[in-house]
Amino acid sequence: MQETVDSEWESFARAQRGDGMAWGVLVARHRARLAALALFVTGSAEAADEVVQETFVRALRARIRDTSGTVRGFLGTIAYRLAVKETARVRRNVELDRAEHVDGSRDALERVLADERDRLVAGAIAALDAGHRDVLVLRFYGGHSYEEIAESLGVPLGTVKSRIFYAVKSCRETLRERGATS
Amino acid sequence: MTHRTEDELLAYALEVVESEEERAAIATHLETCPECRGRLESIRADIEAIAGVRPSRLAAGILDRRPRVQVVRAGLGGVRGFPLRAWLRAAALIVIGLVVGFGVGSRVEREPVFISPAYMEASPPAVAASGAAVSDATAVTPGYYESILE
Numbered sequence: 178m179q180e181t182v183d184s185e186w187e188s189f190a191r192a193q194r195g196d197g198m199a200w201g202v203l204v205a206r207h208r209a210r211l212a213a214l215a216l217f218v219t220g221s222a223e224a225a226d227e228v229v230q231e232t233f234v235r236a237l238r239a240r241i242r243d244t245s246g247t248v249r250g251f252l253g254t255i256a257y258r259l260a261v262k263e264t265a266r267v268r269r270n271v272e273l274d275r276a277e278h279v280d281g282s283r284d285a286l287e288r289v290l291a292d293e294r295d296r297l298v299a300g301a302i303a304a305l306d307a308g309h310r311d312v313l314v315l316r317f318y319g320g321h322s323y324e325e326i327a328e329s330l331g332v333p334l335g336t337v338k339s340r341i342f343y344a345v346k347s348c349r350e351t352l353r354e355r356g357a358t359s
Numbered sequence: 360m361t362h363r364t365e366d367e368l369l370a371y372a373l374e375v376v377e378s379e380e381e382r383a384a385i386a387t388h389l390e391t392c393p394e395c396r397g398r399l400e401s402i403r404a405d406i407e408a409i410a411g412v413r414p415s416r417l418a419a420g421i422l423d424r425r426p427r428v429q430v431v432r433a434g435l436g437g438v439r440g441f442p443l444r445a446w447l448r449a450a451a452l453i454v455i456g457l458v459v460g461f462g463v464g465s466r467v468e469r470e471p472v473f474i475s476p477a478y479m480e481a482s483p484p485a486v487a488a489s490g491a492a493v494s495d496a497t498a499v500t501p502g503y504y505e506s507i508l509e
C-alpha cells in the first residue's frame with residue numbers, strides 16, 4: 178500500500194515537472210470524482226467546473242511537504258475547500274432565491290450527468306442538509322477517513338459516523354422510492 | 360435464528376458499528392446466514408452507486424490543458440495569481456471539452472468505486488486502524504492547505 182502511495186506521489190511530482198503523460202494519468206484518475214464533489218457542494222455546474230480546474234492548478238503549483246497521505250485525499254481536500262469558498266462567494270454576491278437555486282441545480286445535474294441513475298443519486302445527495310452532505314461527499318468523493326472528516330469539519334467523530342449513517346440511509350430511501358436500487 | 364436489521368447491516372457496511380463486540384457479533388452472524396449476506400451485498404451495491412457518481416461531461420477540457428508549471432522552489436511566493444489570458448484559454452478549452460464530452464459522455468466507462476477494502480474483508484477495527492498508516496487524506500500541519508488556497 179505504501180508503495181502504491183509512493184509511486185502515486187512520484188507520478189504527481191512528474192506531472193508537476195511538466196510530464197504530459199503523468200499529467201494525463203493524474204487528471205484521468207481524479208477529474209470525475211472531484212467534479213462530483215464540487216458539483217454536490219456548489220450545486221452549480223459552472224462553479225464545479227471552475228473548482229476542478231483550479232484544484233489541479235493549485236495542486237500542481239503547490240510545494241508538497243507531506244506525502245504520507247494519498248494524492249486522492251490531497252486533491253479532495255483542495256477541491257472541497259475551494260468549493261466551500263466558491264459557494265460562500267456566490268451566496269455573498271448573489272441574492273439567491275432558494276427555490277430558484279434548487280431548480281438551477283436540477284438543471285445543472287441534467288446537463289452534466291449522462292447516466293440516469295447518477296442523476297437520481299445526485300438528486301438524493303442534493304436533498305441532504307449541508308452537514309450530512311459534506312460528510313458523505315468528503316468520505317466518498319474526497320477520499321477522507323472519518324477521523325479526517327471530524328478534524329476538517331471540527332465535529333466529534335461520533336457525529337461524523339452518525340451523519341454518514343443517516344446520509345446514506347436517506348439516499349437509499351430516496352433511491353428506493355424512485356425504484357433505482359438493486 | 361434472528362436476522363440482523365437493515366440499520367445494523369448498513370452500520371456494518373459503513374464501518375460505524377458502535378462497539379467491537381457488536382461488530383464481531385454481526386460478522387459471526389453473517390458467516391452463517393446467507394440471507395443477511397445477501398442483504399449486505401445489496402446495501403454495498405447501493406453504497407457503490409451513492410459513491411459512484413461521475414460527471415463525465417464536467418471539466419472534461421482539463422485533460423487538454425496541461426499547465427506549464429514551474430516547480431516552486433522556496434517559499435510560496437508566486438503561487439498566487441492566474442493570469443487572465445490563462446483563464447480565457449481555459450474557458451475556451453472548457454467549451455471544447457463540453458462539446459466533446461457530450462459526444463463521448465455516454466460511452467465513458469464507469470470507474471470502479473473506491474470503497475475501503477476493510478468493508479469487504481470485515482477486518483476488526485484494530486487491524487483497519489493499523490492498516491491506515493496510509494491515511495486517505497494527507498495528514499498535514501494546519502496552514503498547509505491555507506497556503507495552497509491563499
Ligand SMILES: [Zn+2]
Pocket residue numbers: 361362363388392394395396
Ligand atoms: Zn440473518
